[in-house]
Amino acid sequence: MTTAGITVSGGGAGNSPRRSLEAPSPRYGEKTVKVILAACAGLSVLVTTGIVLSLLSGAADFFREVPIHEFLFGTTWAPAFADAHFGVIPIVTGTLNIVFWALVVSIPLGLLSAIYLSEYAPNRVRKTIKPMLEVLEGIPTVAIGLFALMFLRPFLEDVFPFLDWTGPHAIGVAGVAVGLLIVPLVASISDDAMRSVPRGLREGAYALGASKLRVSARVVFPAAISGIVAAIVLAVSRAIGETMVVLMAAGARPQITFDPTKSAQTMTAFIGQTATGEISFGTIAYYTIFAVGALLFVMTLVMNLFAVRLVRRFREVYE
Template sequence: MSATGGTTPSPTGSPGPLGRARTRYGENAVRVVLVAAALVSVATTVGIVVSLVPPTVEFFEAVSPVEFFTGTEWAPLFEPAAYGVLPLVGATLLITLIAVVVAIPLGLGAALYLSEYAHARTRGVFKPVLEVLAGVPTVVYGFFALRFVTPALQAYLPPGLQPDIFNALAAGLVMGVMIVPTVASLSEDAMAAVPGGLRDGAYALGSSTRLVAVRVVVPAALSGIVASFVLAVSRAIGETMIVAIASGNKPALSLNPLDAMQTMTGFIAQAGSGDLPTGSLDYKTIFAVGALLFLITLVMNVISARLVRRYREVYE
């Protein structure tokens, strides 16, 4: 109470603790915008599921799921038709594996350099240049794989190891380069979030920069690093233009990366750009393969969330 017996105004201008707070229209507007943004992402996911499920169910009413998931021949657009999806899945996983083998060492090494070794000015130059790779259209990467990487492999590999004009190796190598910025940028952000006190304590004990980076920073930022790996793998699995241009359109169940192959996304791009009658069984194969691709990506995201929660480090 004030000397005159009135209520002392609060610093925010409200009448006091028992008074009615002033309505904050700006906060309410921001809350509405953020909720709308969250609902858009949820609605998009629901819309994808709704668009995939009915044609997929109709497809499996005509084709046995056992044949689809265990068959080794994929020829839905020919006579006699074959609906074994394993060649598409195998090609997708093989090209993704090649991309991961390229991207994870390069991306993690770049992140360690930018986070622990590079000066601030060097980091300010290198990181934007590295992230420019993420903005290059994937069709450019596809033609780069077809017109540069494949001829280089044909020129430098021994005669018995000559790749086809369309091959999984060139597509995987270039796809690995494409996802390097994803691994490097997200991993570097996770490492930069590690408290400086951990580094200072390790240096005070006489540790070298290498030991601090490997034994302190990487374990502390492991959840973010794992998340960057899973995100990069998810992007590699869902990539379309590179594999459509460089790996070919030949469904083949093979472990030889020098052969031409067709991935799930490559088939979707090929069939979706053709003249398939809407509602036909051939048309529904697009949705069946798309649903499988969506399921694989969903499982990877669930695994990623579990790994992030398991290895998350919380600091005060």
């Protein structure tokens, strides 16, 4: 039977009536929201598909002229010269150098900040520091680039005077600047992951006599490892995709070097510098943008697939 808009179905002998929580008439507003959400999800898929197709179509035009083995394994990058060379290894090396130094800075600072905010900071202090930390993510990257040139470069020269600082640009300076840029990303997501760990795990460790440091390092950190890995993956993606900071601080010289004091060019910096309208449409130099972009897309895709498998392997599920 139906009572006050709620459907009640009778059970068997000895069973209490069962009530259905569904409304007797359709809710058109809810259906409209579902349609809007489905449209947004479909639009995101279409946009992603369009990006991939545009990259692949331009890259296909490039590889009709340049063998793929020359592109992937060549050690000289000079696509705009009369004697053009299309070996992408120098700018891939520059990109990985920037990512390495960025992670050297961001992972320790970000994780230590997250541990402090999650385990040590009083609630009032946390409510003050975390919003300020997240605001750092909104600073324009061109401002970070100027900061790297005007402050970080002289500071690192004073701290490491024994290094050979020649020229206005350096991989290490750009890497440190990008690392500072992504510290809030690592800290914020890691803090959220650590705070989602059930309180009972902490209390059990304290009951066994563990100190706060041991609980943080041996209980909370391993329990939140999947969220921490996700934070690091997002930080790596952010570092790989950074353009303005590396363009201003690392320079534009494509070379294979691991010296943090030398200049280098990254993949994103090449795309940003080349795609300015100064090159002719339809030339091989124009299509290098799509080839480098497609390689960058493949690199980040492989990294994210690996991270997903890693997160699933170490994920902890609490009920």
